[in-house]
Amino acid sequence: xxxxxxxxxxxxxxxxxxxxxxxxxxxxxxxxxxxxxxxxxxxxxxxxxxxxxxxxxxxxxxxxxxxxxxxxxxxxxxxxxxxxxxxxxxxxxxxxxxxxxxxxxxxxxxxxxxxxxxxxxxxxxxxxxxxxxxxxxxxxxxxxxxxxxxxxxxxxxxxxxxxxxxxxxxxxxxxxxxxxxxxxxxxxxxxxxxxxxxxxxxxxxxxxxxxxxxxxxxxxxxxxxxxxxxxxxxxxxxxxxxxxxxxxxxxxxxxxxxxxxxxxxxxxxxxxxxxxxxxxxxxxxxxxxxxxxxxxxxxxxxxxxxxxxxxxxxxxxxxxxxxxxxxxxxxxxxxxxxxxxxxxxxxxxxxxxxxxxxxxxxxxxxxxxxxxxxxxxxxxxxxxxxxxxxxxxxxxxxxxxxxxxxxxxxxxxxxxxxxxxxxxxxxxxxxxxxxxxxxxxxxxxxxxxxxxxxxxxxxxxxxxxxxxxxxxxxxxxxxxxxxxxxxxxxxxxxxxxxxxxxxxxxxxxxxxxxxxxxxxxxxxxxxxxxxxxxxxxxxxxxxxxxxxxxxxxxxxxxxxxxxxxxxxxxxxxxxxxxxxxxxxxxxxxxxxxxxxxxxxxxxxxxxxxxxxxxxxxxxxxxxxxxxxxxxxxxxxxxxxxxxxxxxxxxxxxxxxxxxxxxxxxxxxxxxxxxxxxxxxxxxxxxxxxxxxxxxxxxxxxxxxxxxxxxxxxxxxxxxxxxxxxxxxxxxxxxxxxxxxxxxxxxxxxxxxxxxxxxxxxxxxxxxxxxxxxxxxxxxxxxxxxxxxxxxxxxxxxxxxxxxxxxxxxxxxxxxxxxxxxxxxxxxxxxxxxxxxxxxxxxxxxxxxxxxxxxxxxxxxxxxxxxxxxxxxxxxxxxxxxxxxxxxxxxxxxxxxxxxxxxxxxxxxxxxxxxxxxxxxxxxxxxxxxxxxxxxxxx
Numbered sequence: 017x018x019x020x021x022x023x024x025x026x027x028x029x030x031x032x033x034x035x036x037x038x039x040x041x042x043x044x045x046x047x048x049x050x051x052x053x054x055x056x057x058x059x060x061x062x063x064x065x066x067x068x069x070x071x072x073x074x075x076x077x078x079x080x081x082x083x084x085x086x087x088x089x090x091x092x093x094x095x096x097x098x099x100x101x102x103x104x105x106x107x108x109x110x111x112x113x114x115x116x117x118x119x120x121x122x123x124x125x126x127x128x129x130x131x132x133x134x135x136x137x138x139x140x141x142x143x144x145x146x147x148x149x150x151x152x153x154x155x156x157x158x159x160x161x162x163x164x165x166x167x168x169x170x171x172x173x174x175x176x177x178x179x180x181x182x183x184x185x186x187x188x189x190x191x192x193x194x195x196x197x198x199x200x201x202x203x204x205x206x207x208x209x210x211x212x213x214x215x216x217x218x219x220x221x222x223x224x225x226x227x228x229x230x231x232x233x234x235x236x237x238x239x240x241x242x243x244x245x246x247x248x249x250x251x252x253x254x255x256x257x258x259x260x261x262x263x264x265x266x267x268x269x270x271x272x273x274x275x276x277x278x279x280x281x282x283x284x285x286x287x288x289x290x291x292x293x294x295x296x297x298x299x300x301x302x303x304x305x306x307x308x309x310x311x312x313x314x315x316x317x318x319x320x321x322x323x324x325x326x327x328x329x330x331x332x333x334x335x336x337x338x339x340x341x342x343x344x345x346x347x348x349x350x351x352x353x354x355x356x357x358x359x360x361x362x363x364x365x366x367x368x369x370x371x372x373x374x375x376x377x378x379x380x381x382x383x384x385x386x387x388x389x390x391x392x393x394x395x396x397x398x399x400x401x402x403x404x405x406x407x408x409x410x411x412x413x414x415x416x417x418x419x420x421x422x423x424x425x426x427x428x429x430x431x432x433x434x435x436x437x438x439x440x441x442x443x444x445x446x447x448x449x450x451x452x453x454x455x456x457x458x459x460x461x462x463x464x465x466x467x468x469x470x471x472x473x474x475x476x477x478x479x480x481x482x483x484x485x486x487x488x489x490x491x492x493x494x495x496x497x498x499x500x501x502x503x504x505x506x507x508x509x510x511x512x513x514x515x516x517x518x519x520x521x522x523x524x525x526x527x528x529x530x531x532x533x534x535x536x537x538x539x540x541x542x543x544x545x546x547x548x549x550x551x552x553x554x555x556x557x558x559x560x561x562x563x564x565x566x567x568x569x570x571x572x573x574x575x576x577x578x579x580x581x582x583x584x585x586x587x588x589x590x591x592x593x594x595x596x597x598x599x600x601x602x603x604x605x606x607x608x609x610x611x612x613x614x615x616x617x618x619x620x621x622x623x624x625x626x627x628x629x630x631x632x633x634x635x636x637x638x639x640x641x642x643x644x645x646x647x648x649x650x651x652x653x654x655x656x657x658x659x660x661x662x663x664x665x666x667x668x669x670x671x672x673x674x675x676x677x678x679x680x681x682x683x684x685x686x687x688x689x690x691x692x693x694x695x696x697x698x699x700x701x702x703x704x705x706x707x708x709x710x711x712x713x714x715x716x717x718x719x720x721x722x723x724x725x726x727x728x729x730x731x732x733x734x735x736x737x738x739x740x741x742x743x744x745x746x747x748x749x750x751x752x753x754x755x756x757x758x759x760x761x762x763x764x765x766x767x768x769x770x771x772x773x774x775x776x777x778x779x780x781x782x783x784x785x786x787x788x789x790x791x792x793x794x795x796x797x798x799x800x801x802x803x804x805x806x807x808x809x810x811x812x813x814x815x816x817x818x819x820x821x822x823x824x825x826x827x828x829x830x831x832x833x834x835x836x837x838x839x840x841x842x843x844x845x846x847x848x849x850x851x852x853x854x855x856x857x858x859x860x861x862x863x864x865x866x867x868x869x870x871x872x873x874x875x876x877x878x879x880x881x882x883x884x885x886x887x888x889x890x891x892x893x894x895x896x897x898x899x900x901x902x903x904x905x906x907x908x909x910x911x912x913x914x915x916x917x918x919x920x921x922x923x924x925x926x927x928x929x930x931x932x933x934x935x936x937x938x939x940x941x942x943x944x945x946x947x948x949x950x951x952x953x954x
Contacts, residue, residue: 021215023049023134024103025180027173028113029076031064035119040064041089042078045173046099052181058099059170061086076168090124097121100129108152108176110135110207132208136179138385139209142198143186145389146396146404148809155179187216191230191237194391195220197374204384230395233431234616236371237395241436252349254286254315264311268347273892277718281308284716285688289316289324289470294687294713296476296704298694300919301886302720306341309472309690314345314353316470317445324470325447327454329478334359335805337448356437356444357399360453364400364433365390366420372620373418386411390418400433403803417498421630451475451482455677469685476689477703477879483670484853489637493548493661499627500541505534512537515599515621518614524603533595540588547581548658555652566655569852572638572648572663582639589632596625638665645669647856666853668860671708692886696878697916703879725919727895728888729938735927736901739843748778751842754901754928755779755818756788758840761935762897764792764816766838769884771845773798776820779842793817823880837939839888840899844914845880846873874910878917885918897935 025047032039045059061078063086073079096117107113110133118128137150147158156163156175159182163175187195195217202210230237255261261279265272281299288295289312299305313324328334334357346353370390379387386407393405402415420434441447447468454473473479504510512534519525554575555568600621604610610618638648646667653660667673678687694703695717704715733754739747759766770776780796783789793814794800795807804821811819823845847854858868888896898918905911906925915923926934 021050021211022055022103023106023177023180024100025049025106025173025177026100026113026117027107027169027176028116029072029078029169030116031066031068031072033112035116035123038066040066041116041120042068042072042076042083043169044092044096045169046096047173047177048099048103049177049180052184054177056099057170057174058095059173060092062092063088077165078168089120093121093124093126097126097129100131103131104208104211105129105131105133106136106176106180107133108136108172108179132211134180134209134212135207136176136183138205138207139183139212140179141385141406142209142388143183143392145393145406147406148806148813150406152176152179154813184212184216187212188219190216190220190392191395192217192220193232193235194237194395197235198388198391201374201379201384201387204379204381205388206381231431233367234371236367236374236391236431238367238431239394239396239398241398252315252318252351254312254319256283264348265307267350268344275302275304275720277720278304278308281305281690281716281718282312285309285472286312286316288688289313289686292469292684292686294682294709295689296694296709296713296715297688297690298692298715298717299690300692300719301889302724302892303718305690305692306337306474307344309474309688310337310341310345311348313470313472314349314446318349318351318353320469322469323441323444323447323467324472325449325454325468326472326474327449327451327479329451329475329482330804333475334448334450342446354443354445356441356447358437358441358447358449358453359401360450360456361420361434363402364420364437365394365402365418367394367400367431367433368619368623369420370418372616372623382411383414386414397433399437403805406806421627451479452486455483455486468681470688471681471685472688472690474690476691476707477693478691479674479689480670480703480706483674484666487667487670487673489634489665491634491638491661491663493658496544496631499624499631500537500544503537503624505537506530511617511620511624514617518617519599519603522603522614524605525599529595529599529602533592533599536588536592536595540585540592543581543585543588547578547585548661550578550581551575551650551661552652552657555650556654567651567653569649569651569850571852571856572650572665575650577639582635586632586635586640589628589635593625593628593632596621596628600625638663645672647852649852664852668853668856671706675708693879693882696875696882697913699875702875719919722920724892725889725921727893728898728919728921729896730885730898730900730915730918730921730923731931731934732900732906732923732925733928733931734903734906734925736903738903738907744775744778748775748782751775751901752779752782752786754899755840755842756783756786757928757932758838758897758899758935759789759792759818761932762838762939764814764818765836766818766840767836767887768818768820768840769842769845770820770822771843772848773822775842776822780820789818791816794820796820797822836887837896838899838935839884839896840901841881841884842901844877844900844902844904845884846877874913878914881914882917897938899931 027045028041029043030039030041041062042064043059043061046057047054048056061083063083065088068078068080068083105114114129114133121128136152140147140150140155144155144159147155149155152172152175153163155161156179159179161175161178161182163171165171190198195213199210199213199217202213229240231240232238255264258274258276258279261282262272262274277299281297281303284295284297285308299308309326313326316322317324326337328337338355338357342353342355374387386405389405389407389411397404402419405415407415420432451473454471502511504512506513506516512530516530519530520527555570558570558574600618603618646665648663648665651660651662651664652658681687689704689707689709691703694700694715696702700717701709701711701715704713736754737747737750742750755766755768768779770779776796777799780794780799784794793811793816795811795817797804797807797820799820800807800810807819807821811817849855849858854873857872861868861872885898888894888898898921905914924931924934
């Protein structure tokens, strides 16, 4: 039994990572644990026989003075070896600690230690699948495990021991069925976690417990949900007078300062909700836009017993509304608000599909790890929203396989999280959703949005991008091959063979049908491969000149496709679907009761038929449905063909699509568009026109008073090299130098915004290699694991941190107060001229005699630039510097347009070194001010 096992929890500190290069241990700690109690601890400094590097001293707080009287490793080796004997070796990253220790044993002539090991990184990933980070310090903070001195072996080993115990306690809370599946799947893990699962299983099997908190889909345990009804209470009056608004706000917001423009926004929204009319509101940062639209919406919904829907662009904004803003309004009005969060179905797990994939015994290591994470998470999640999972690498690919795809059925499945979210929305005062979900449901005419009196579209400028994504088609070679592979043929051990076996055994479907279906399957896979080969050959010929880059992009109309081949494939797909459906009905005909295991196979068969239907529509849309307002292009990487083939079809204009979608809505409800950026200098209705909003719809522009931005300064570095005049390497070096100097001057808390992922990567790599910011936490989009929101949360947790981001970090992320003190703009955010959609839009404008630069490229870049500045000042107390490294803002005639788009703040044009001195002076004076405030408060 588990209780008799002994664990040796080990942590070591070293002079570096490479024993081969002479790195040595400087401290070791071992905590022995039996029956989940600490029985013994051993800790000692160790003489490395060489100076400790400065960055290691900074990291560990272990100096040369600490180890000067310590003995070398050989003097402790036998004691350490003895402590590890007969114990299970545990460390937070066994790959490092155990390997280093084994190397040291070998170096001093001792035998290699043999035994079982458990890695608490691997274990914590499984048992805390939604943790923000799996670093020991972060886990300790999240789980309230004491860890005063991180990177000291004694404190780390103790924290690791307590983490192991917490993991064990967490295991015992899991449903028995979950543990059974986990145990079966756990043998692919890197460390001996299977033993721990086995021990937990023994205990669970011997304890009688009827777990009421879970429901089951087959053997999968899911957390039971409790639906709550909408409460109808006494009426709430809308606060018409300013004094009433102030009184209401003061209930929830201590030290509330009146913002007249916020009150103006509230009144405008209240009026349009009641009149069921349409309006555009540009509300700059500092207005209090979110509370400005939430308050009238909620009062209206409560008064009329109707629903209001709020749509935003990013998941982060959804979270902010739910966690921060709605609780404030609840306090203000003194009543609970019934809120339903609706996201697009692909955000939710498809439990049926996940359960099917579980039956596949062959999982890679990454897949095994994520499967175990998902099993634990399903027993805890209320929402089934996959963004709750912290997965990385191969795990992310697996998550994409288990996303919900099928249509909304309306059937009441307790394990269908998308259905559950839909049902909850029927009882809500407020539905919160994102643009893509809203667009999808309006397009499908879902009944969800029929009972809505008001639609508030926040981040309205992003509705354009969402509409493009909603109407696009994406073809990937790997996805098609994956689907073919899931069906397989009679000789494979896939679904076709399994279905054939039971159908013939039960005499339900004639063998001739299977022969016929297999023949069609062979035909269609052959036609598919021919088409792909044709695309690859043509692309290589067309783009043969671009040898420098392995990635090629070609518009589909430039490729001479064999139309008959395309049509033949489409017909073969349809023939397969028709026959497969016939076989399914044949199997199910006249059967009173199908055995559960057979029913499961038929369900899987029907599921993949539905997937084939989706695929044939995708094929026809991309290859056969030619539309003027769309552009289609093919991307390949010549190092991996045909595996890398992607084909994208995107709309160039979405005005008509949006008009059609919103028309029925406009007839019955208020439509309110709002954003911090709806206009650009010289073109107030730039966004409105792209959205197809009629000219008679009024637009209100609400700007925070000048004093709101008094803590902001803008700097333009005027001695940066011209990117056209130097090599890319030299340019990246200049950018890296400027960034490191700005970061050091402001002590971190810095966003660095790029327009190119490649330049971001090269800059970050150079900064890491130079170690100029070794004492800062660097988070980089596309390099650091995790979603955009996870990066942001990690960035906010550390005082000395820098976040490097591309397009999606220019907007929609909110870091209030001291959390962010600097925004560095590396390049003005123009769209890349070679980006296919932009290229197609530009060509269309030029055909109409319109200047694509002034009417499209420039306004889009200015909007992004405004958004980038908007990250910096989120309250009137905020102080921050906005640094532009792109010289074009000063040397090109259009530069002035970018500066005009900023609020009225001081703009300084200086060489880099002068700017750094100015920023240091500003930062130091800010520190003094803060200290003064602290003193006064004392």
